[in-house]
Amino acid sequence: DVVMTQSPLSLPVTLGQPASISCRSSQSLVYTDGNTYLNWFQQRPGQSPRRLIYKVSNRDSGVPDRFSGSGSGTDFTLKISRVEAEDVGVYYCMQGTHWPQTFGQGTKVEIK
């Protein structure tokens, strides 16, 4: 199975400041169709996960533009340009290229 490794696992941030989460995969996530199926999810306390980013850098509908995704191959990053209070929660990366799909361990974002 492809192992997804996130860092850091805990991220205290100051409101209005940027935040960055890294996700590394144990093998390339480039699929035979040329796409890279790397997704980012946000899970607020007590809620279902919500997808923020698909195929590395595409924001889902309704996702604020302060969220951005980047990367290629095995190395990916989720950035929040200016953290707001509603961004508190756990963030997961997930690869959908290889079977089985696998998730990172999660990064807990909290306000300092």
Place this chain on the structure above:
Amino acid sequence: QVQLVQSGAEVKEPGASVKVSCKASGYTFTSYGVSWVRQAPGQGLEWMGWISSYNGNANYAQNLQGRVTMTTDTSTSTAYMELRSLRSDDTAMYYCARDRQCGIWGQGTMVTVSS
């Protein structure tokens, strides 16, 4: 709007089975498969499997093979996940999500396994 609505919470004894439903609306059901993901209390997300809503083909996580069955009913746009021989470590929130890339999630179904 596109949504997935799951069945209600369940409490089961060890060794029993549970069947969770996931009703889709707002899109053509057969155009997207359904993934199932679970989350034990305080833990991360675990992929359980995926089923094609088009032809019923399914792929399951290796650690659940033999205990899990995923099905769909295209007449009602509903997906089902049945887990058998329940153990205490199956206690978790169970989610359905649209397609392999999990673009839309259900609200979750809490399954508690306890004697």
